[in-house]
Structure formats: C-alpha cells, structure tokens
Amino acid sequence: MASLQLPGSIAGSLVVSARPADRACCCQAEPVVRIVLPPTPARRHNTDLLLCAHHYRTARAALAVAEVAICELPGVPGDVAA
Numbered sequence: 518m519a520s521l522q523l524p525g526s527i528a529g530s531l532v533v534s535a536r537p538a539d540r541a542c543c544c545q546a547e548p549v550v551r552i553v554l555p556p557t558p559a560r561r562h563n564t565d566l567l568l569c570a571h572h573y574r575t576a577r578a579a580l581a582v583a584e585v586a587i588c589e590l591p592g593v594p595g596d597v598a599a
Contacts, residue, residue: 539567540567541567541568541569541572542566542567542568543566543568543569543572544569544571544572546569546570546571546572547569548567548568548569548590549568549569549570549573549589549590549593550567550568550573550587550588550589550590550593551565551566551567551568551587551588551590552565552566552567552568552573552580552585552586552587553565553566553585553586553587553588554566554583554585555583555584555585555586567590
C-alpha cells in the first residue's frame with residue numbers, strides 16, 4: 518500500500534480502508550484510491566472520496582491543484598491507480 522502526500526496535504530495519519538462491498542463515490546466501479554480533501558472556509562472538516570481508476574486518472578491534475586492527500590487502497594495492483 519502506498520500513501521502519497523502532496524504539498525499542503527492533510528496533517529496526521531490517514532486510515533486507508535475499504536471493504537469489497539464499497540463502491541466508488543463517482544460511479545458503480547470498485548474504488549482504487551481514497552482522496553482526502555482538506556478543509557476549506559466553507560467546509561471545516563476533511564472529506565473522503567473513493568475514486569475508481571478511470572475517474573482518478575481523469576481528475577489527477579485537478580486533485581494536484583486542490584492539494585489533496587491520495588492513498589491507494591489495500592489490495593489494488595499498483596499499475597491500476599498509476
């Protein structure tokens with residue numbers, strides 16, 4: 518399991534977990550990464566999103582700009598989220 522920390526990402530430890538029954542937040546596909554969005558003035562808490570491989574690859578540039586924490590889920594082959 519790899520954990521990527523981007524500039525400005527969430528401080529502290531992240532718990533990375535998903536059950537086989539979990540589905541991505543973006544569609545009905547199996548999630549491959551957990552995205553943790555940092556707090557904003559309008560939302561004062563972290564927000565987790567589970568993304569499938571397709572939507573993660575599509576959103577990578579926007580996620581980097583948003584300075585999110587990205588964690589690959591356990592059991593996901595490394596090349597799926599790459």
